[in-house]
Amino acid sequence: MARTNVIGLERSDYKGRPSTLCPGCGHDSISNQIISMAFDLGIERHRIIKLSGIGCSSKTPAYFLGGSHGFNAIHGRMPSVATGALIANRELRAIAVSGDGDTGSIGLGQFKHLIRRNIPIVYIIENNGVYGLTKGQFSATADEGQNLKYYGKNELPPIDLALEAVAGGCTFVARSFSGDAKQVQALLKAAINHHGTAVLDIISPCVTFNNAETSTKSYPYGKEHEEPLHDIHFIMPQEEITVDYEEGETITVDLHDGSHIQLKKLERDYDPRNRESAIILLEQAQREHLFLTGLLYYEEPRPTLVETEHLSKTPLITLDETQLRPSADVLTEVMNRYK
Amino acid sequence: MVVTHEQIKPGEIHDPIVNDFAFTVATKNGSGSQTSNLVLIRSLFKMGIPVNGKNLFPSNIKGLPTWYTIRVSKDGYTARRATTEIAIAMNEATAQQDIENLPSGGVCILPQEWKWTHNRDDIAYYEIPVKETIKQFDIPTERREQVGNMVYVGAVAQLFDIPLDIVHQGLFDQFGGKEKPTKMNYNIIEAAYKWTAENIQKQDPYHFAPLDMTNGKILITGNEAGALGSIFGGVTVAAWYPITPSTSLIDSMLDYRNLRKDPETGEHTVAVIQAEDEIAAIGMVVGAGWAGARAMTSTSGPGISLMSEFAGLAYFAEIPAVIWDITRVGPSTGLPTRTSQGDILFAHFLGHGDTKQVCLLPGSVAECFEFGWRAFDIAEKLQTPVFVISDLDLGMNLWMSDPFEYPDEPLDRGKTLTTENFQQFYDEHGEWFRFRDYDNDGIPYRTLPGTDHPFAAYFTRGTGHDEFAVYSERSEDWVKNMKRLRKKLETGKSFLPKPVVDTAASNTVGIISFGTNDPAVQEARDWLASKGMGTNYLRLRALPVTGEVLDFVRNHERVYVIENNFDGQLHQILRMEIPEDTRHLKSLALGDGLPMTPNWIYDNILEQERQ
Numbered sequence: 001m002a003r004t005n006v007i008g009l010e011r012s013d014y015k016g017r018p019s020t021l022c023p024g025c026g027h028d029s030i031s032n033q034i035i036s037m038a039f040d041l042g043i044e045r046h047r048i049i050k051l052s053g054i055g056c057s058s059k060t061p062a063y064f065l066g067g068s069h070g071f072n073a074i075h076g077r078m079p080s081v082a083t084g085a086l087i088a089n090r091e092l093r094a095i096a097v098s099g100d101g102d103t104g105s106i107g108l109g110q111f112k113h114l115i116r117r118n119i120p121i122v123y124i125i126e127n128n129g130v131y132g133l134t135k136g137q138f139s140a141t142a143d144e145g146q147n148l149k150y151y152g153k154n155e156l157p158p159i160d161l162a163l164e165a166v167a168g169g170c171t172f173v174a175r176s177f178s179g180d181a182k183q184v185q186a187l188l189k190a191a192i193n194h195h196g197t198a199v200l201d202i203i204s205p206c207v208t209f210n211n212a213e214t215s216t217k218s219y220p221y222g223k224e225h226e227e228p229l230h231d232i233h234f235i236m237p238q239e240e241i242t243v244d245y246e247e248g249e250t251i252t253v254d255l256h257d258g259s260h261i262q263l264k265k266l267e268r269d270y271d272p273r274n275r276e277s278a279i280i281l282l283e284q285a286q287r288e289h290l291f292l293t294g295l296l297y298y299e300e301p302r303p304t305l306v307e308t309e310h311l312s313k314t315p316l317i318t319l320d321e322t323q324l325r326p327s328a329d330v331l332t333e334v335m336n337r338y339k
Numbered sequence: 340m341v342v343t344h345e346q347i348k349p350g351e352i353h354d355p356i357v358n359d360f361a362f363t364v365a366t367k368n369g370s371g372s373q374t375s376n377l378v379l380i381r382s383l384f385k386m387g388i389p390v391n392g393k394n395l396f397p398s399n400i401k402g403l404p405t406w407y408t409i410r411v412s413k414d415g416y417t418a419r420r421a422t423t424e425i426a427i428a429m430n431e432a433t434a435q436q437d438i439e440n441l442p443s444g445g446v447c448i449l450p451q452e453w454k455w456t457h458n459r460d461d462i463a464y465y466e467i468p469v470k471e472t473i474k475q476f477d478i479p480t481e482r483r484e485q486v487g488n489m490v491y492v493g494a495v496a497q498l499f500d501i502p503l504d505i506v507h508q509g510l511f512d513q514f515g516g517k518e519k520p521t522k523m524n525y526n527i528i529e530a531a532y533k534w535t536a537e538n539i540q541k542q543d544p545y546h547f548a549p550l551d552m553t554n555g556k557i558l559i560t561g562n563e564a565g566a567l568g569s570i571f572g573g574v575t576v577a578a579w580y581p582i583t584p585s586t587s588l589i590d591s592m593l594d595y596r597n598l599r600k601d602p603e604t605g606e607h608t609v610a611v612i613q614a615e616d617e618i619a620a621i622g623m624v625v626g627a628g629w630a631g632a633r634a635m636t637s638t639s640g641p642g643i644s645l646m647s648e649f650a651g652l653a654y655f656a657e658i659p660a661v662i663w664d665i666t667r668v669g670p671s672t673g674l675p676t677r678t679s680q681g682d683i684l685f686a687h688f689l690g691h692g693d694t695k696q697v698c699l700l701p702g703s704v705a706e707c708f709e710f711g712w713r714a715f716d717i718a719e720k721l722q723t724p725v726f727v728i729s730d731l732d733l734g735m736n737l738w739m740s741d742p743f744e745y746p747d748e749p750l751d752r753g754k755t756l757t758t759e760n761f762q763q764f765y766d767e768h769g770e771w772f773r774f775r776d777y778d779n780d781g782i783p784y785r786t787l788p789g790t791d792h793p794f795a796a797y798f799t800r801g802t803g804h805d806e807f808a809v810y811s812e813r814s815e816d817w818v819k820n821m822k823r824l825r826k827k828l829e830t831g832k833s834f835l836p837k838p839v840v841d842t843a844a845s846n847t848v849g850i851i852s853f854g855t856n857d858p859a860v861q862e863a864r865d866w867l868a869s870k871g872m873g874t875n876y877l878r879l880r881a882l883p884v885t886g887e888v889l890d891f892v893r894n895h896e897r898v899y900v901i902e903n904n905f906d907g908q909l910h911q912i913l914r915m916e917i918p919e920d921t922r923h924l925k926s927l928a929l930g931d932g933l934p935m936t937p938n939w940i941y942d943n944i945l946e947q948e949r950q
Contacts, residue, residue, distance in 0.1 A: 069798075073652065088575065089787075313604075
């Protein structure tokens with residue numbers, strides 16, 4: 001009999017429809033980690049909404065959490081749809097999947113404003129530096145100087161979406177590699193418990209159009225060059241924090257719901273709780289072509305939009321007619337003001 | 340009757356003209372004259388005289404010319420008049436033109452300090468000392484320009500008989516019951532009134548006189564009415580981006596949402612979110628509507644252009660949304676502060692591919708209120724976007740109305756399955772599929788995110804899908820879905836506001852119009868009737884057009900389609916909808932940026948009828 005989680009569901013209960021992406025696509029690996037994360041954490045499927053824009057990455061919400069409502073919106077404009085849905089029902093938790101075209105070009109504005117409003121959402125960018133569905137154009141995250149079959153040399157510098165997120169005031173910014181399942185999994189678990197926008201920029205190779213080892217978005221390059229900043233462990237609220245590392249070797253970040261992220265230092269002495277260091281690190285990574293992964297930046301979350309807007313604690317969609325329609329006497333009183 | 344003035348020389352003895360004329364106040368934008376104009380309107384309204392004000396303003400913060408026209412009509416007419424008899428010329432840059440525009444027998448009120456040359460002998464000039472009057476009072480420098488506008492209020496009150504106590508009430512109301520500004524401004528009004536009484540010899544026939552025609556009535560803008568209607572319609576999410584002339588709708592909502600605020604916690608039951616652009620605004624509306632909110636946005640033409648992709652998605656993914664379009668003149672930035680009915684064709688078909696959007700067409704402030712709440716019911720019952728197409732004239736100008744009627748139907752959430760009733764549906768049908776037509780009316784059942792049932796989830800997409808909401812590129816699935824959408828729209832026609840039809844007069848000449856043309860059409864019909872030409876009238880209140888409209892077209896020898904856009908867009912829509920010969924359907928399309936006048940309608944119908 002298959003293993004069940006704390007709410008009695010099997011891992012297969014968190015699956016979606018079969019993927020139609022290319023065999024070996026990095027995105028499928030991320031979908032699998034989302035399934036595992038939801039299973040491990042015992043997430044109630046009806047409390048999750050899955051959202052996406054347009055592109056290969058944006059097809060994936062159909063391939064995980066079939067028991068959750070999903071919305072494949074329009075190109076680059078999923079953040080506004082997510083914003084509306086989460087204002088309407090503040091009890092929902094959202095997993096959004098986007099790509100580097102969807103977020104880095106057409107949707108850059110909405111991406112920045114999603115962060116600015118601190119919409120509570122796991123915002124995954126499946127970043128492969130290339131447009132897949134339209135057959136291999138450069139995206140805005142493509143390497144400068146890179147060559148592609150039909151489009152020649154890319155003369156423009158890449159947009160670093162993690163850096164954009166930090167600059168935009170995002171309180172949870174991570175970079176990962178779809179080939180590093182364990183890290184993706186730990187980051188997803190932390191991200192879904194974050195009180196605000198959590199951006200995961202996950203390098204997710206396109207095996208069809210951008211997997212040459214010279215590309216920094218390829219499997220061979222990632223496997224060779226990935227430098228995790230730390231080992232990440234996600235600790236559930238009810239779990240005890242066991243310290244089996246030397247003092248000073250770990251950083252523990254307390255999340256809003258009582259869970260924790262434990263970061264064990266590796267070669268670099270990096271504390272993600274400092275915005276200036278995060279920016280310096282990302283600048284250095286870009287300059288020196290370093291593929292640094294892990295939790296790049298974390299800060300105590302700001303209030304989310306429903307809080308800054310002082311909205312009803314009861315989700316707006318559950319308000320009833322007596323709360324939504326003032327009485328006839330109120331209308332009469334308003335009419336008297338205009339007489 | 341068409342009012343044509345005989346040659347009246349100032350000072351000659353003539354019959355008084357009471358409560359049937361118009362005056363225009365010409366000022367500089369940003370000078371604060373709006374307050375003075377609103378005080379005048381409120382005062383006349385308090386005297387019981389039917390009144391209407393129209394603001395003709397520039398796209399500018401400060402300095403460019405602006406005109407405010409107030410019409411009083413003992414017969415209750417509220418349309419814009421082709422001429423105004425009195426000019427209050429307070430802007431030197433436009434004074435020459437303002438004076439030239441006056442009809443013979445007209446009146447010009449202007450500042451004494453200009454020492455203006457009187458180059459017309461067929462009008463009366465009344466020169467009032469604006470600067471000198473303000474000097475008598477200790478007024479802070481930054482307030483002087485605005486308060487200076489009260490001088491003409493005092494002069495108008497004296498010259499045309501508005502009692503000072505009524506002006507005081509109007510002022511008090513305009514300042515929201517605040518004593519201090521009321522007093523400061525009233526002092527000026529009183530001084531100007533006295534000076535005028537002592538120094539000006541009245542040489543014109545125009546008078547206001549108390550009537551009892553505004554008893555119980557209200558004076559309100561369409562945008563305020565729309566916002567109020569939305570609040571009574573249970574709006575929970577309003578996302579928007581600032582744009583003239585729709586901004587005041589959301590501004591009003593920010594006031595009215597306090598009617599629904601939790602008195603203990605101060606928490607809001609409607610989120611009003613200023614988005615980063617109109618695309619994000621409608622994106623939020625679509626997301627919120629999908630999640631079960633009553634969501635709306637308010638915009639104007641350029642915003643409608645930006646919203647087209649999401650409008651198509653919402654139509655195809657069957658998500659309720661309410662979109663107000665307070666129309667201004669396009670294409671492009673166009674005339675952003677002038678009125679138009681030029682978005683009707685675009686909005687009706689907004690979205691690429693085969694899209695036909697539901698549009699409501701309010702023709703009065705009362706309908707702005709009614710459609711404000713009703714639009715949500717229609718959107719949820721049909722699971723589709725509903726456009727409410729108002730315009731600058733209706734939205735931003737003050738209109739008289741009977742007090743609004745409280746909604747006579749409870750909120751209708753349509754075929755929405757919740758955690759409570761999903762299982763019941765499932766037991767009855769043994770299944771639930773999002774896009775299956777269970778009731779043979781084209782309208783499927785929807786579930787909302789958060790529904791706690793293992794079979795309640797579905798995947799919403801703008802891509803081709805079958806009735807199970809699964810991605811499909813099969814032609815059969817596509818066509819089947821499009822046919823169901825068409826059937827849904829047919830069903831929806833019965834939910835839409837019916838046209839208002841008056842067929843008492845004639846089966847020869849019919850008029851079809853919509854929106855704010857109504858007062859001009861009504862007045863023009865009276866003028867035509869007085870010439871022995873009775874007309875029937877159908878005022879359209881929704882799209883797609885219904886059987887009543889087609890019958891009206893078929894039952895008349897000639898039908899004039901009167902609209903305030905350049906291309907005759909409603910005329911085009913009607914010709915599309917009517918399969919037979921439509922040569923008797925004549926287009927009278929104006930589109931000059933101004934509210935329509937009865938004169939234009941009367942002249943054009945008469946001319947065509949003579950042929």
